[in-house]
Amino acid sequence: KQEVTQIPAALSVPEGENLVLNCSFTDSAIYNLQWFRQDPGKGLTSLLLIQSSQREQTSGRLNASLDKSSGRSTLYIAASQPGDSATYLCAVTPNGAQKLVFGQGTRLTINP
Amino acid sequence: ETGVTQSPTHLIKTRGQQVTLRCSSQSGHNTVSWYQQALGQGPQFIFQYYREEENGRGNFPPRFSGLQFPNYSSELNVNALELDDSALYLCASSRGSLTYEQYFGPGTRLTVT
Numbered sequence: 203k204q205e206v207t208q209i210p211a212a213l214s215v216p217e218g219e220n221l222v223l224n225c226s227f228t229d230s231a232i233y234n235l236q237w238f239r240q241d242p243g244k245g246l247t248s249l250l251l252i253q254s255s256q257r258e259q260t261s262g263r264l265n266a267s268l269d270k271s272s273g274r275s276t277l278y279i280a281a282s283q284p285g286d287s288a289t290y291l292c293a294v295t296p297n298g299a300q301k302l303v304f305g306q307g308t309r310l311t312i313n314p
Numbered sequence: 315e316t317g318v319t320q321s322p323t324h325l326i327k328t329r330g331q332q333v334t335l336r337c338s339s340q341s342g343h344n345t346v347s348w349y350q351q352a353l354g355q356g357p358q359f360i361f362q363y364y365r366e367e368e369n370g371r372g373n374f375p376p377r378f379s380g381l382q383f384p385n386y387s388s389e390l391n392v393n394a395l396e397l398d399d400s401a402l403y404l405c406a407s408s409r410g411s412l413t414y415e416q417y418f419g420p421g422t423r424l425t426v427t
Contacts, residue, residue, distance in 0.1 A: 236415065245318075245320075245404055248415055248417060248418070291356055291357075293356075293357075299370065300347070300364075300369050300370030301347065301372060302349075302357070302359065302416060304358075305356050306354075306355055307356055
């Protein structure tokens with residue numbers, strides 16, 4: 203059974219810092235991994251999608267990496283801003299499954 | 315391009331009642347998935363519909379059922395509501411392949427009293 207873990211559960215940093223969010227998964231047999239952002243009480247906004255054959259994806263100040271063999275992904279946020287404050291979720295699509303398996307998220311607070 | 319929309323935004327029901335939640339998929343998408351997100355948790359997969367057929371189901375009882383219509387919009391029905399059904403219900407659409415990106419709607423907040 204695929205399990206996804208995100209550490210830490212919460213993170214608070216001052217504005218301007220670069221930071222890394224971690225995601226690990228137990229089974230390397232995945233189609234892809236997706237990072238999402240969720241504001242309180244709202245839906246999910248897709249940030250980056252990494253296919254299983256890829257090592258990383260970049261969008262603006264965000265960079266996500268994928269190491270399938272070790273079951274790890276990181277989301278790097280450069281020059282953090284207060285508007286980046288949200289919960290960040292990672293999710294994998296296991297091989298042969300029609301679903302996303304989510305971690306519990308990292309709640310990020312950027313202090314002005 | 316119209317995004318994923320869900321209705322209603324929130325609702326309150328009494329234990330034992332039935333509820334129907336609705337989702338309109340993004341233009342060009344033929345696959346809809348439903349997720350339940352309890353407070354402070356990651357979303358849990360309920361089921362997926364592809365071209366009007368159920369295409370996968372998570373660990374949810376049969377009182378959770380769904381439909382997909384020819385225009386690819388979808389409904390989630392929950393019978394005999396329980397207090398633990400209180401959650402944010404999220405709908406996601408995609409182009410159909412497992413390798414495609416999932417796009418989520420804003421969710422429906424269901425409270426069962």
